Amino acid sequence: MPERLLALAVLASRVPKEHESSGRIKEDCANRISGFAGEKRADFFLSEAKLRERPIVLKDVDVPGAGRSVQVDTLVLHPSFVLVAEVKNVTGELYFDNESGQFYRIKGGKREGMRNPEDQLNRAIGALETFLASAGFPVPVQGAIILASYNGLLQQAPITRPALTVDRLPLHLEKLEAENRPILSAGSLRSIEQQLSGSSFQKRDNYFRWYGLIWSDLSVGVRCPECHLLGMGRIHGRWICHGCGSPSKEAHLTALQEFRILFGDKITVKQAMWFFGSGIEVCRP
Numbered sequence: 282m283p284e285r286l287l288a289l290a291v292l293a294s295r296v297p298k299e300h301e302s303s304g305r306i307k308e309d310c311a312n313r314i315s316g317f318a319g320e321k322r323a324d325f326f327l328s329e330a331k332l333r334e335r336p337i338v339l340k341d342v343d344v345p346g347a348g349r350s351v352q353v354d355t356l357v358l359h360p361s362f363v364l365v366a367e368v369k370n371v372t373g374e375l376y377f378d379n380e381s382g383q384f385y386r387i388k389g390g391k392r393e394g395m396r397n398p399e400d401q402l403n404r405a406i407g408a409l410e411t412f413l414a415s416a417g418f419p420v421p422v423q424g425a426i427i428l429a430s431y432n433g434l435l436q437q438a439p440i441t442r443p444a445l446t447v448d449r450l451p452l453h454l455e456k457l458e459a460e461n462r463p464i465l466s467a468g469s470l471r472s473i474e475q476q477l478s479g480s481s482f483q484k485r486d487n488y489f490r491w492y493g494l495i496w497s498d499l500s501v502g503v504r505c506p507e508c509h510l511l512g513m514g515r516i517h518g519r520w521i522c523h524g525c526g527s528p529s530k531e532a533h534l535t536a537l538q539e540f541r542i543l544f545g546d547k548i549t550v551k552q553a554m555w556f557f558g559s560g561i562e563v564c565r566p
């Protein structure tokens with residue numbers, strides 16, 4: 282499972298609903314879960330492309346931008362092209378209304394507006410082109426909207442970028458390779474990959490910055506494996522749920538995993554006591 286989805290799931294369960302970012306975190310998490318199957322499908326078709334040169338595929342990329350970084354889910358780096366793939370796993374009849382800039386679907390007779398993937402894609406492309414130019418690689422960036430659900434029927438296509446079904450992704454990559462001359466050497470590609478991969482630490486830090494969170498915003502405690510309530514108590518070497526009374530010997534292991542997803546591999550005794558909800562104040566992990 283992608284790192285970002287795991288982190289969102291932990292945050293969604295540990296940021297109290299009173300926090301101003303709670304709604305956004307839950308929404309991002311739900312979007313990411315519904316998009317996950319589509320991304321898996323797109324990854325499969327990406328690997329099916331018959332290319333002379335093997336591309337580097339990066340997932341969950343944070344492109345440093347002015348102020349806030351821009352998130353790119355799938356980035357394909359190839360000697361002849363750079364492609365941002367905006368994968369959408371949306372069902373229903375899909376419309377890109379180019380007059381209003383709205384993106385909506387009609388499903389079961391109901392019209393539902395959504396974030397416009399074409400705008401998201403153009404923002405990502407702009408940020409990436411700026412970043413690459415500043416890193417010494419002033420190359421054009423391509424983009425494509427990939428419709429990953431077979432139950433999503435494109436009724437009105439976007440104007441500025443191609444939208445294609447996921448099955449056509451290999452063909453699209455093959456076409457990009459055939460139509461473009463090499464612009465990036467193997468060394469340049471590796472350099473770009475390194476600069477964009479970032480460390481896990483930076484990524485984790487980004488989750489907190491994106492949502493305006495500080496570590497003390499999180500609800501701490503060990504989660505009951507039965508009723509999922511946070512805040513089990515430690516009694517006679519076992520965890521006991523304050524809600525349903527269920528005992529557990531290993532509930533803290535899940536909490537440790539959650540801590541690792543948010544803060545990394547190292548944990549001190551004090552930090553563990555804080556995260557397990559012993560009420561001890563510690564410095565930021």
Ligand SMILES: [Zn+2]
Pocket residue numbers: 505506507508509510522523524525526527
């Ligand atoms: Zn319980």
